[in-house]
Amino acid sequence: MTMLSRVLGLVRDMVIARYFGAGAGADAFFVAFKIPNFLRRLFAEGAFSQAFVPVLSSYRQQESLDEVRRLVNAVAGSLGLVLLGVTLVAMLGAPVLTAVFAPGFVGDDEKFVLASDMLRITFPYLLLISLTAFAGGILNSYDRFAIPAFTPVLLNLAMIGAAIFLAPLMETPIMALAWGVFIAGALQLFFQLPFLMKLGLLPRPRVDYRHEGVTRILKLMAPAMFGVSVSQINLLLDTVLASFLQTGSVSWLYYSDRLAELPLGVFGIAIATVILPNLSRKHASASMDQFASTLDWAVRAVLLIGVPAALALVLLAEPLIATLFHYGEVTDRDVLMSAQSLRAYSAGLLAFMMIKVLAPGYFAREDTRTPVKIGIIAMVANMALNLMLIFPLAHAGLALATSISAWLNTFLLWRGLKKDGVWKSQPGWGRFFLQLGLANAALAATILYLQPPVDQWMGASGLQRASDMTMLVVAGVLVYFVVLALAGVRVRHFRNR
Secondary structure (H helix, E strand, O other), X not given: OHHHHHHHHHHHHHXXXXXXXXXXXXXXXXXXXXXXXXXXXXXXXXXXXXXXXXXXXXXXXXXOHHHHHXXXXXXXXXXXXXXHHHHHHHHHOHHHHHHHHOHHHOOOHHHHHHHHHHHHHHOHHHHHHHHHHXXXXXXXXXXXXXXXXXXXXXXXXHXXXXXXXXXXXXXXXXXXXHHHHHHHHHHHHHHHHHHHHHHOXXXXXXXXXXXXXXXXXXXXXXXXXXXXXXXHHHHHHHHHHHOOOOOOHHHHHHHHHHHHHHHHHHHHHHXXXXXXXXXXXXXXXXXXXXXXXXXXXXXXXXXXXXXXXXXXXXXXXHHHHHHHHOOOOOOHHHHHHHHHHHHHHHOOHHHHHHHHHHOHHHHOOOOOHHHHHHHHHHHHHHHHHHHHHHXXXXXXXXHHHHHHHHHXXXXXXXXXXXXXXXXXXXXXXXXXXXXXXXXXXXXXXHHHHHOOOHHHHHHOOHHXXXXXXXXXXXXXXXXXXXXXXXXXXXXXXXXXX
């Protein structure tokens, strides 16, 4: 389900690129969309989910169904009231938010006014999608993973429909995308409600900040904002600094980030979503050996997909950007510039994925303070690296700084788990690294042998590019998994864990 969502996300971005390119209007929309989207990841999918799921799992394990319902009702009312207040204030202060998150737009009336107007339409998405994440957290805690994973498909469909059908009807076509975001938020929320009803957990909102569960969630949320969302803060800092660079920089970073997000979302976030309630239940039942085994399994699974994904993105940066986005308003220069930042993001892809699976090792134990300290260190490092690398490498320097800080974050999270005795390496790591190395070497050799020159990709038709890329992907996947199989890796090894 997550893969379907991410693939449609790429289709959505292809449509946006075809119709709006990488000009001033696209830059303004990406800022207006990134602000509520960033806050969604920070509060809803970041701090809130990582605090709410362990507490709900604990209630499910130790309390009656009536107590679980009371918790759900109290959280729905308390969370909804705060989000409503934040949304109203943000809509009134849209120009201020635009100036804070994209200071480079100040003085450029076209970009600044357009971004502010669109932000008033897109910001309610935060309210709607946060309540959607709340509903998804309940479903995930009861091992109903498919529905929350499918829900983002509705966002992609709504935005594709807005770009194709609504944009031609509007005086300012790019505004259609903002309305598409708003419509998507409502669709995603109402889609999940029948499944909550089926579980008997459809919320009846009640504001109660004194409820014991709400108090625990609030205590865990504040530090969790940094612990799980540092990579998102770093990506937002990239947008802030990119707004000072030449027109197109924000869009180049966006398109390259979207490609890097595909393996992260399909596999990294999917694994993290599955293991958090699993780890929470193991912690509640004091099964620490199984807790360590689950973490070890998650890291190996991420390496199995993350290493070849990062390698392929580095080797195929220009061909991938050209195949997906080189249509309509997107120029040859846009492809080359986006490829630079894609390579830089790819250098940190494995680290982004590792953060997603290591952080639950803390949150499942209701330890949010340690990830906060680590997150602050990584964020400060990212700021310093941004200032060091933006001058020689421009927008690609911002992406590279984000990747380096993600590796620092990953190392500190792993070291903390090891120090606490939570991370315990399972047998077979040496053999696994050898198997992984052989398969990735074969993958790289296959891509380099079959890949046509970059200028050939640029000059080819869309159908030819798609055909050549399909051949490369199929060949690479086949070679990679065949070599893994010859080296002794079997699906049952991961299933048995």
